Amino acid sequence: MSAATATTGTIARVSGPLVEVEGLAGVAMFDVVDLGPRELPGEVVSIRDGVLTVQAYEYTGGLRPGHPARARGEPLSVPLGPGLLGHVFDGLLRPLSGMPAFLPPRPVGGGTTPGEWHFEAAADPGARLAEGDRLGTVDPHGAMPLPILVPPHVSGELTWVAGSGTYAADAVVARVGDTDVALTQRWPVRLPRPYRSRGYDARPLHTGQRVVDLLFPVARGSAVGVPGGFGTGKTVLLQQIAKWCDADVIVYVGCGERGNEMAEVVSELSELRDPRTGGPLAERTVVIANTSNMPMMARESSVYTGMTVAEYFRDQGRHVVLIADSTSRWAEALRELASRTGTMPAEEGYPADLASSLAAFYERAGEVTTLGGTVGSVTVIGAVSPPGGDLTEPVTSQTERFVRCLWSLDHDLAYARHYPALSWTGSFSRDADMLGGWFIHHGDPEWARRRARMSGLLAEADRLTSLAELVGAGTLPGHERVVMLAGRLLRLVVLQQNALSPNDVTCGPAKGAALGDAVLAVVDQCERLVESGVPATAVEEVDFGPLVRARSDTGADDAEGVNALLDEVLKRLAQLT
Amino acid sequence: MNTTWGEIEHAGLHEIRGPLVLVRGVQGVGWDESVRLRSTSGDTRAGTVLEVDRDLAVVQVLEGTQGLDLEGTTVGFAGEVLHVPVGDAWLGRVCNGRGEPLDGGPPVLAGTRAAVGGQPINPTLREPPRDPVMTGVSVVDALTTLVRGQKLPVFSVAGLPHLQLATQIAAQASAGDEPFAVVFAAMGLTHADGAAVIDALEERSARGELVLLLNTADDPVIERLLTPRIALTVAEHLAYAGGRHVLVVMADMTSYAEALREVSAVRGEIPGRRAYPGYLYSDLASLYERCGRIRGLPGSVTLLPVLTMPAGDITHPVPDLTGYITEGQVVLSPEVHARGIYPPVDPLASLSRLMRHGAGAGRTRPDHLDLAAQLLAALSRSRQVRELAELLGAAALSETDQQYLDFEGAVEEGLLDQGTTESRSLDDTLDRAWQAVGRLPRRELSALDPLMVAAHLDVAADRGVGEEP
Ligand SMILES: Nc1ncnc2c1ncn2[C@@H]1O[C@H](COP(=O)(O)OP(=O)(O)OP(=O)(O)O)[C@@H](O)[C@H]1O
Numbered sequence A: 001m002s003a004a005t006a007t008t009g010t011i012a013r014v015s016g017p018l019v020e021v022e023g024l025a026g027v028a029m030f031d032v033v034d035l036g037p038r039e040l041p042g043e044v045v046s047i048r049d050g051v052l053t054v055q056a057y058e059y060t061g062g063l064r065p066g067h068p069a070r071a072r073g074e075p076l077s078v079p080l081g082p083g084l085l086g087h088v089f090d091g092l093l094r095p096l097s098g099m100p101a102f103l104p105p106r107p108v109g110g111g112t113t114p115g116e117w118h119f120e121a122a123a124d125p126g127a128r129l130a131e132g133d134r135l136g137t138v139d140p141h142g143a144m145p146l147p148i149l150v151p152p153h154v155s156g157e158l159t160w161v162a163g164s165g166t167y168a169a170d171a172v173v174a175r176v177g178d179t180d181v182a183l184t185q186r187w188p189v190r191l192p193r194p195y196r197s198r199g200y201d202a203r204p205l206h207t208g209q210r211v212v213d214l215l216f217p218v219a220r221g222s223a224v225g226v227p228g229g230f231g232t233g234k235t236v237l238l239q240q241i242a243k244w245c246d247a248d249v250i251v252y253v254g255c256g257e258r259g260n261e262m263a264e265v266v267s268e269l270s271e272l273r274d275p276r277t278g279g280p281l282a283e284r285t286v287v288i289a290n291t292s293n294m295p296m297m298a299r300e301s302s303v304y305t306g307m308t309v310a311e312y313f314r315d316q317g318r319h320v321v322l323i324a325d326s327t328s329r330w331a332e333a334l335r336e337l338a339s340r341t342g343t344m345p346a347e348e349g350y351p352a353d354l355a356s357s358l359a360a361f362y363e364r365a366g367e368v369t370t371l372g373g374t375v376g377s378v379t380v381i382g383a384v385s386p387p388g389g390d391l392t393e394p395v396t397s398q399t400e401r402f403v404r405c406l407w408s409l410d411h412d413l414a415y416a417r418h419y420p421a422l423s424w425t426g427s428f429s430r431d432a433d434m435l436g437g438w439f440i441h442h443g444d445p446e447w448a449r450r451r452a453r454m455s456g457l458l459a460e461a462d463r464l465t466s467l468a469e470l471v472g473a474g475t476l477p478g479h480e481r482v483v484m485l486a487g488r489l490l491r492l493v494v495l496q497q498n499a500l501s502p503n504d505v506t507c508g509p510a511k512g513a514a515l516g517d518a519v520l521a522v523v524d525q526c527e528r529l530v531e532s533g534v535p536a537t538a539v540e541e542v543d544f545g546p547l548v549r550a551r552s553d554t555g556a557d558d559a560e561g562v563n564a565l566l567d568e569v570l571k572r573l574a575q576l577t
Numbered sequence B: 001m002n003t004t005w006g007e008i009e010h011a012g013l014h015e016i017r018g019p020l021v022l023v024r025g026v027q028g029v030g031w032d033e034s035v036r037l038r039s040t041s042g043d044t045r046a047g048t049v050l051e052v053d054r055d056l057a058v059v060q061v062l063e064g065t066q067g068l069d070l071e072g073t074t075v076g077f078a079g080e081v082l083h084v085p086v087g088d089a090w091l092g093r094v095c096n097g098r099g100e101p102l103d104g105g106p107p108v109l110a111g112t113r114a115a116v117g118g119q120p121i122n123p124t125l126r127e128p129p130r131d132p133v134m135t136g137v138s139v140v141d142a143l144t145t146l147v148r149g150q151k152l153p154v155f156s157v158a159g160l161p162h163l164q165l166a167t168q169i170a171a172q173a174s175a176g177d178e179p180f181a182v183v184f185a186a187m188g189l190t191h192a193d194g195a196a197v198i199d200a201l202e203e204r205s206a207r208g209e210l211v212l213l214l215n216t217a218d219d220p221v222i223e224r225l226l227t228p229r230i231a232l233t234v235a236e237h238l239a240y241a242g243g244r245h246v247l248v249v250m251a252d253m254t255s256y257a258e259a260l261r262e263v264s265a266v267r268g269e270i271p272g273r274r275a276y277p278g279y280l281y282s283d284l285a286s287l288y289e290r291c292g293r294i295r296g297l298p299g300s301v302t303l304l305p306v307l308t309m310p311a312g313d314i315t316h317p318v319p320d321l322t323g324y325i326t327e328g329q330v331v332l333s334p335e336v337h338a339r340g341i342y343p344p345v346d347p348l349a350s351l352s353r354l355m356r357h358g359a360g361a362g363r364t365r366p367d368h369l370d371l372a373a374q375l376l377a378a379l380s381r382s383r384q385v386r387e388l389a390e391l392l393g394a395a396a397l398s399e400t401d402q403q404y405l406d407f408e409g410a411v412e413e414g415l416l417d418q419g420t421t422e423s424r425s426l427d428d429t430l431d432r433a434w435q436a437v438g439r440l441p442r443r444e445l446s447a448l449d450p451l452m453v454a455a456h457l458d459v460a461a462d463r464g465v466g467e468e469p
């Protein structure tokens, strides 16, 4: 950012977002260059024979040879400080509120959020501080106090710290060694932020989506891929998790997706209350909106921008969920860049380093001990949009290798309006075994057994259903018909979850367990009945309505309510004997 | 933004390659700038700067390069990206795909001009779509309600009446008693189809509610890339400055994408899936995202793209990427068409993702959403039952399933099927939907409030329709 290191060169060639610059010395790969009189930002993507190739983050219409180009002397970096939570930014972390209705191409700018923040010091002058130590706190009595930490690579004596008071976001509030520390600090987005060590103290991220929490759970700090063709429900699922999961901070990156969806999620988040703070849910959320008609390069950077913001909150000891919808649009931007710069294409035109780019991104997920010694985590959940719904395409197949959980959304389920259309055959959770151990000591010792029984019944019911389609269900023995009934009940009572029903939008752990156990209890009872000679048809014709409606008729934490409805159904079954 | 540096003239071309010409010795020419070429014989053509490399400009010529020569052609650079006039002067006009009059009138002039590329709408100033556009077409209004500010494509296959449906919607659509206009961007249509569209929309045009841009199949392909952009630029102004709800019909997007592919090939770009360029998604998004409502501004822009799926393949890049951008889809089915139903919509494959916000109490009618959900659920069961019956014979069906067997036919005949110029009121449409579900046993209507069922079906029965079977 410092103007002293800026040098000026001349634009020689413009071909869409690709711009060649001559006469600019001392510039490194990925450094930001401001192009033309409007200072449109771009990033150096190749250096050869004194010619820099710059990929512009903005539309370059009107840019021409002869225009000046100025190097900023730093790679793409974003300001991290107060004013992130509750706000909406573009892919370069430029605030979108306050911008006009139609976004013109524009410079990166200085980059701090306008406004003033209340800061209270937490350390005394003379103290010896190391990176990650707390200097003070912004808004210490608010719902989301923001610790101000000694930045990475800085340590020494605290020679000065500002008194309690209100400061602008870029105000210097302390001096550590010979380094000034401001409320807002810059960080290059492509560089993972440092931490002390990686932990693996697995505990679940409670998502509020039953099929996830009961069958394909995700641990804090894990990475999840969510592949699915168009309309299979990726965005709805991710938005539900953004609203209801038990993380401290959500970073929601809309990467090359719809503007209306971004408007929707922002307006819903500001209306919904955070059950823990009582404030609007928006206040724990940072939204990065790079819609599909915004420039392609900023789409590429938006996932890194989002990740850097997530790591910033992680470093304060927060548990963060980073949602990226959709990573395929990011991969497409990589492909587009590769093809414009003449890189040898590999599979389906994607650059050969697609796999390592994806790996590097998902590797930034994790639970860590921060520089300051607290524990924080970034859980990454990335949607994948396979062309033609083909799950063998490069982005999907590579993503599968690097994530710990895969929630595969199935077109047939979505078509049958079974939402979330999460396929129980095509999904996996490599966290499940570990989390089973956690649940044993945290109030739900039955968790792993319940999961195993439900998965087993679903698989067996699928097998029998395809058999029944050939021979007719009537010819199957009673026991097998009960298994098919079990599959149906599990789908209707447990797996389906209506994002539009006020009671069913989210589901607490107790209610989820109760619903699962209720179905299993009913199935056991049906088994006994059939074994004792009651015809399977009679069992199938029992009205299971109370159970089916349980998820929408009882509140999100109302396990008691579920059990009452279970009793009703068990009574109906008892009448069969 | 609108600075004009005046035109820079150049005599002579360096090279001509397909629709591209190379001009040497240029200075001060910017990328994407608009260009005017004058051939030796004096005709003028439009172009844009594809690349500018030091003193060499690569220009893409809209009308093609046929008849151009190296020596006699002069090239003028406008000093700005392509702009078109915008304003009410467009209403009632019929123009070609470049916006030049086909109706014998004078060129469209207006005081205001806007860049055809548009600019992305600030997501924080988008107003989530909330109110319906009524089309008068029952299946659309009842089951896949079009919402103001939405993009809802029609997926079809060659030989089905998708153009007829799009035209019917263009002719009938309205937004209650608020000002309404239609911008129809026809791309790659045959002359006969073009004439049919003009004909069917004549009344709307005469009322000053229509802008028609007609790019026919034999017009230059590159022009086809411009047509939807002009349409959207004009529509945005009619909406946000003129306070109208504007419906933009874009037919046929497959022709548009083919033009994009052709131009990409000429440019020597690396082809992606099915030889479409890798940026097809972003290019389509640069059109489809230009819809919505904006906080603090009146009006709305709603998009109805029409596309034919080559060989009926929904995984083909054009429908596939469209589906990834738009907010649902209306799918036409050859089977329904074969049964003689118009419009031949497959309601189960169709979905309006924004319907839950744009229909129901306060938007259309309180019973609308539940009724539609019930009808679709029953339709899905009906289809399963039919498949089962084909496999095992109708005799193997339970009594309830027997009643589902004819349900799909009842929906198609009672609700879907309608005349190509018949505009139905919402009440008529929803009453037809009630009649269809009324054929099922009451206990099967589990998605509907029993009071609502009683209110609608028993009243309907009093009027002598929709008796229980
Ligand atoms: N849990 C749910 N409850 C109710 N409806 C749902 C649910 N999930 C998805 N839907 C329905 O499916 C539609 C499509 O879902 P969504 O927008 O999430 O798909 P997507 O996979 O993100 O598609 P795209 O790839 O095109 O963005 C929604 O508009 C909604 O109608």
Ligand SMILES: [Mg+2]
Pocket: A234, A235, A236, A257, A325
């Ligand atoms: Mg989506």
